[in-house]
Amino acid sequence: MGWPSTLHLVFLSWALLASTTHQLQTYERQILLQLRKHLEYPIELDAWQNYYGDLCTLSSTTHMSITCQDNSVTELKIMGDKLAKVSEFNGFALPNQTLSQSFSVDSFVTTLTRLTNLRVVSLVSLGMWGPLPDKIHRLSSLELLDVSSNFLFGTIPAQLSRMVRLHTLTLDGNFFNDTVPDWFDSLTKLTVLSLKNNRLKGQFPSSLTRITSLTDIILSHNALAGKLPDMSALTGLHLLDLRENHFDSQLPSLPKGLTTILLSNNSLSGEIPQELGELQQLQHLDLSNNFLTGTPPSELFSLQNISYLNVASNVLSGSLPQRISCGDALGFVDISNNRFIGSLPSCLDSNSGKRIVKFGWNCLSIDTKNQHSKSFCEKAVTVTQSKRFSGKAIVLLAGVIGGILIIVVLLLVGLLIFRRRQQARGAPPGLRTVPKVVQDNPPSAISSELLANARIISQAAKLGAQGTPVYRLFSMEELEEATGRFDQSTVLGAGSIGKIYKGRLQNGNYVAIRSLALHKKFLIRNLKLRLDLLSKLRHPHLVGLLGHCIDGEVQDDSTVNRVLLVYEFVPNGNFHTHLSETSPEKVLNWSDRLAVLIGIAKAVHFLHTGVIPPSTCNRLKTRNILLDEHRVAKLSDYGMSIVTEDVEKSEARGDGSKSWHMSKLEDDVYNFGFILLESLVGPIGKGKGEAFLLKEMTSFGSQDGRRKIVDPIVLTTSSQESLSIVISLTNKCISPDSSRPSFEDVLWNLQYAAQVQATADVDQKSDAASLS
Structure with missing residues (x-):
């Protein structure tokens, strides 16, 4: 082969390589632009459309960042404003907070998984809604996943357990409402798990106690309940945040390296264990609003690094030892709303100016105008002890009665099955009954129209609705007849939002009818969505909304400025x-x-x-x-x-x-x-x-x-x-x-x-x- 031919081959190889590289960049660029389309063109991504160079070289902002390696996207971070702009609609999720009805989280994730080399994905406040698809596990290289502050709901997908490289999983501020899964020990590299501000239920997942790499466990503001397990094996744990749940156990054994413990607003009971006074790294401890008893360990106050100590609103009692010494870092102490007696230790003297100390509504001998009498605290402790004893007796009795009831129910079920078999055997051929298959429809929940536009994931329709009349539409003629054409004698009251009339329907039932003057004209379709939502608020202690009548209703695109709401009549x-x-x-x-x-x-x-x-x-x-x-x-x-x-x-x-x-x-x-x-x-x-x-x-x-x-x-x-x-x-x-x-x-x-x-x-x- 001659020199020109060799040179020609070299140039041809370079050209092919350049062409391949260009195609790869074009492919991933098209995926990014498709993701932008799925997200309905948020302003944070406007630069993508107008930038004709390599998107990997695009300057990062506080709302958008792309990191690439070897011509592939490895990190994608987008932060929108869908929750930053709080709706005027009473705090509810309106279309301006969520993506539209046409958004498909399944299609979005399908497109996202085509970026096969992603290691970091952070998609925050983008208005995404729907159940998180199982196919998210296709991002097998993912190390960090953050989809917080969206409108995702349902179950945390089990396929996440296959993403073994994950070290950070953040699903905060969504509407996940199933039980917390118990497969987390499959994620052996997990260091940060944050699921706060959801509607998760069930017990604390025991699998978490087997992940020694964990540094942060954040499950606060959910509906978790039951007992807290021994966590002493989590030697790397620094932050434990379980606030605002329904845990009802005693305080568990905890690892020595914790710096922050947040367990407030639960139903924890028992005494504060002495072991807490041995956590030398502890800086922030909040045990407020529980049912803790006894006297807190004096060592808690003198921990070297403790700066915040809150045990308010428990049933703590006794005298705080005068020998308590406070650590130099301690800047805030709250022991208020307990049953302490005696005087405050000198290091908790709030007049010293060294620290803020709250101690009101105990039975202390200081600042008596904000304290209970000593007898109040003594009686409260006695009542608590007697309730604890009677509670155990009740549990024992309930167990015995429950066992008897189970046996009776089993006998009745057996008898019923026996009779049905006998009846089926005695029926003529061709007349034997086949059990009717009944579709398990949930109670009337949020309409598809409202769900499509408001994205409200609510249990309101399931609560307090039993025994209440079905919500319906009323005609203007029906309401005029019920009130004698809204005669002045039927007026029950008047306020800034309209008059209330007493009416009697044709079936003899009395109702209260509010004539609601709307200060802003609404499209009828918009108003119907709002009324549909209002009708879902059912509770035994709410006046029941029976229906409505839109004055002058013609078409969905016409406007209205008055609506009549029909409520149950409450006579007393x-x-x-x-x-x-x-x-x-x-x-x-x-x-x-x-x-x-x-x-x-x-x-x-x-x-x-x-x-x-x-x-x-x-x-x-x-x-x-x-x-x-x-x-x-x-x-x-x-x-x-x-x-x-x-x-x-x-x-x-x-x-x-x-x-x-x-x-x-x-x-x-x-x-x-x-x-x-x-x-x-x-x-x-x-x-x-x-x-x-x-x-x-x-x-x-x-x-x-x-x-x-x-x-x-x-x-x-x-x-x-x-x-x-x-x-x-x-x-x-x-x-x-x-x-x-x-x-x-x-x-x-x-x-x-x-x-x-x-x-x-x-x-x-x-x-x-x-x-x-």
Whole structure:
């Protein structure tokens, strides 16, 4: 072969190589552009379309980053704003938060898996919705997967267990609502597992205790329950975050290297183990809002690195040893709302300026105006111990009864099967019955139209719907006949959002009809979606919405500015009138008031947790709490902002990092605080608004002050202990700072106050009987 021929072959080889490289880059570029199309062209990816060079060389931004190696994409990070812009729609997911009806998460993941060399995938706040497909496991080289702050729901796919190179798995802020899987030990390299802010249920996955590489376990803000296992084998674990669940065990054995332990807002019981005082690396410990007892180990306060220690709102008791020494790093201590007696150790003296110390509502001999009496703490400890003993007896008795019931049920089932076989054998040929196959349809859930547009993954339709009438459409003629053409004599009340009429339907049932004037004209199709959502809010302590009538309805593309909502009629007046001294025969005593408050707290807790995201701005006030003929409390006017859209975009008060809807959750707590306050002092009269009550609340600190401000009926029908619990809760709810309790905490405290009151009532009756 001559020199020209050899040179020709070399040039030809270079050309082929260049052509192959170009084709590979073009192929992956087309995949990236296809992903952009799937995500419906977010503005964060505008640069992809207008950039004609190699996308691997594109400059990274805070919202987008591409990393390549050997002409292949190895890292893809995209951060959108689908959750940054909180909807005006009462905090719910509207189309501007999620991708459209045409989005397919299956197609998106199929396209994504064609980038076969991906090691890092971070797709945050992009509005993706739907179940995460199993085929995600095709990204076999993946080391980090982060799809947080989207609208993914259903089960965490089992095929993730095949992604053995994963070291970080983050699924935060979605709507996964199945049990937590127990195959995590297949991921032997896993260091960070974060599943917080979902709706996961079931127990703590035992497989996690076998992954010694773990450094962070974050399962907070879910619905996990049951016992916590021994985690001492996780020698590399630094962060354990299990807040806001329903774990009900004692504190487990924990590894020595932990720096942060967050176990607040569970149902943990027992004493704080001495081993916690041996965690020399511990910096942050939060055990608040549980049922822990005993006295915390004094070594906790003197740990070398401890900076934050919170054991508030438990049932801790006894005297804190005066010899306690506090570590130099300790900057915050909260031991409030427990049963401590005696005096504070000198190192916890809040006047020293070295650290912030909260110690109110114990039985300490310091700052007595914010403390309970010593007898309160002693009695509470005794009640807790007796409940623990009686609880064990109840469990034992329940086990015996349960065993008997199981045997009886088995016998009945056997008898039923025997009879059916006998009947089948005796039937003539051709007439033997075949069991009818019944489709297991779930209760009427969210309509496909609403799901397509609002992406709300909710259990609301499944709760509290049994026994309630089917939601239906009413005609204008039917409602006019029920109200005598909306005669003035049928008006029950009027407010800023329209009048309420009392009507009687043709079947004789009474209803309440709200004529709702809409400040903004809606397309009928848009309004129907909102009404469909509102109709799903069913709970025993919510006034039932029976149906609606759209005034002047013509076509889906026409507009409307008035709608009539038809509710069940609740005959026994509102809570406000039952607190008034002007009708003494109707005035509720303390136990009855607690029953009303517990019912409404359950309803609001449902609105905050039974729908996803929560329903906020629920117009909580005593006039919107109605009582039926059995004095069962029902909340009216809930969810009105869904239809009226009177909640505009706003910033969260206080902490700028808080989401808008979280601030609205706290607004509900704040407003409920004034319902508590009116329950204590009686209804707010003319000229006595919030400012007046806030000023008067300072009188709660002393017995004389309480006698001046608390309703006499409350004083004469309540125990001091029960009253103190509700006063403390009221102070927390109306607290000007951002540390207000959740409605789960509100409900727990009210139920505890009612239990304490019931015990006091029984004791009083027993004493009266013995005297007689």
